[in-house]
Amino acid sequence: MPRSKGIALTWLRTFLVIILLASAGAVLPNSVQAQDTRYFVAYSHHMEEPGNLEIEFDTNYATQKGGNDFIAPWVEFEYGATAWWTTEFYLDSQATFNDSTLFTGFRWENRFRPLMREHWINPVLYVEYENTSGADKTLKEVVGFDNQFDFTDPNSELRKEHDHELETKLILSSDYKGWNISENFIGEKNLGHEPWEFGYAIGVSRPLRLAVTPERCNFCRENFVVGAEMYGGLGTAKSLTLSGTSHYFAPLIAWELPNGVSLTVSPGFGLNDEAHRFLLRWGLSYEISGFGRKVRKLFQ
Amino acid sequence: MRKTPVGFLIPALLFVASLAAVVAGAAADKNEETDSRGVLMAIAKAPAKARDWKNPYEGNAEALLAGKKLYVQHCAECHGENARGMRNAVNLRAPDVQNATPGELVWFLRNGNLFHGMPSWSGLPEQRRWQVVTYLKSLR
Numbered sequence: 001m002p003r004s005k006g007i008a009l010t011w012l013r014t015f016l017v018i019i020l021l022a023s024a025g026a027v028l029p030n031s032v033q034a035q036d037t038r039y040f041v042a043y044s045h046h047m048e049e050p051g052n053l054e055i056e057f058d059t060n061y062a063t064q065k066g067g068n069d070f071i072a073p074w075v076e077f078e079y080g081a082t083a084w085w086t087t088e089f090y091l092d093s094q095a096t097f098n099d100s101t102l103f104t105g106f107r108w109e110n111r112f113r114p115l116m117r118e119h120w121i122n123p124v125l126y127v128e129y130e131n132t133s134g135a136d137k138t139l140k141e142v143v144g145f146d147n148q149f150d151f152t153d154p155n156s157e158l159r160k161e162h163d164h165e166l167e168t169k170l171i172l173s174s175d176y177k178g179w180n181i182s183e184n185f186i187g188e189k190n191l192g193h194e195p196w197e198f199g200y201a202i203g204v205s206r207p208l209r210l211a212v213t214p215e216r217c218n219f220c221r222e223n224f225v226v227g228a229e230m231y232g233g234l235g236t237a238k239s240l241t242l243s244g245t246s247h248y249f250a251p252l253i254a255w256e257l258p259n260g261v262s263l264t265v266s267p268g269f270g271l272n273d274e275a276h277r278f279l280l281r282w283g284l285s286y287e288i289s290g291f292g293r294k295v296r297k298l299f300q
Numbered sequence: 301m302r303k304t305p306v307g308f309l310i311p312a313l314l315f316v317a318s319l320a321a322v323v324a325g326a327a328a329d330k331n332e333e334t335d336s337r338g339v340l341m342a343i344a345k346a347p348a349k350a351r352d353w354k355n356p357y358e359g360n361a362e363a364l365l366a367g368k369k370l371y372v373q374h375c376a377e378c379h380g381e382n383a384r385g386m387r388n389a390v391n392l393r394a395p396d397v398q399n400a401t402p403g404e405l406v407w408f409l410r411n412g413n414l415f416h417g418m419p420s421w422s423g424l425p426e427q428r429r430w431q432v433v434t435y436l437k438s439l440r
Binding site: 289 | 308313317320362363366367368369370373377383387410411412413414417418419420422423425426427432
């Protein structure tokens, strides 16, 4: 398949999925509005409601110095196993301009709330297994000495690298007067004898209006959340440092419709030479309430 | 090519964990208190100062309607459109719930009862939690 046709197909698929999800949100019953914070990289202590399934389609577009720009779409299935345990499965892909389009692997994450009450700072423990190729460009986190030059090789070379990685996070999150403030400390270990790599992510967000109006509305301020994220690498266990790795700042805006559909857009800016100069992330999600109960009913 | 132990272990682990998620979900359903006494016990854990918190929206008709809208969006799936309870979720019109002070209810909404299936609604701004409580108190 010609490369330009592959890229066009990826854009078309992206567009079709967005249309499908938006249509689903309009016609499907039993949708609810989630209370998740809409960060792309950082996590807060807000878990998926028990039994609910959130399907999310996200994309990361990035400019590439010394190589071809790319878009990296991924799909998330987030399920609230209990009120204190959320599990999530990801399928990653990417398309590099003037190169190729490929599936890059899967990730499976679990988040646990160890404390059953709300506190000033709420910890969440995060464990993720990643089975991805070196061509994965979703940039869901930055760790170690990750930098934009990791992606300059063609996909045919990058895909030869196969990564089995264990990623852990300590998520600390607080809510204060409508603001959510989240700090994540990331530790990632390639299971193939690589050293631990570290990273960080910080997120701040707030709804534009704290109280809601009685009327059902789509464009009112209460449905919009604004915020920002900052994330980057912290080196490895042998060399903890802020230099030689990439750092980003990314404002974000989310539009949460009453029918359970959410749209989030976040332009990101590289803060140093190691970072991609510009990222654009966007995501569309749909929340299905009572999913677990409906599945269990099938087996009763 | 020889498959590494990781290659075998991870799919097996994924399968076991998926089963665990379903079992945990079912167990959480069973663990939920099916009568309002369980909720009363959870609400009774509210600190003394929370009992005296005043609802800033008390008597506000607009807040009551806004609370109803929030109730439909976030609570009706489990507690029912009429708030009389469904499956394992309690009847919010029951005296045990209605006799709780607005402060106790807003504290309970913020903290939830995670081990028994009631999520924490701390992701909702405080103003919205008070609006929900305004609506719940109107169900007496």
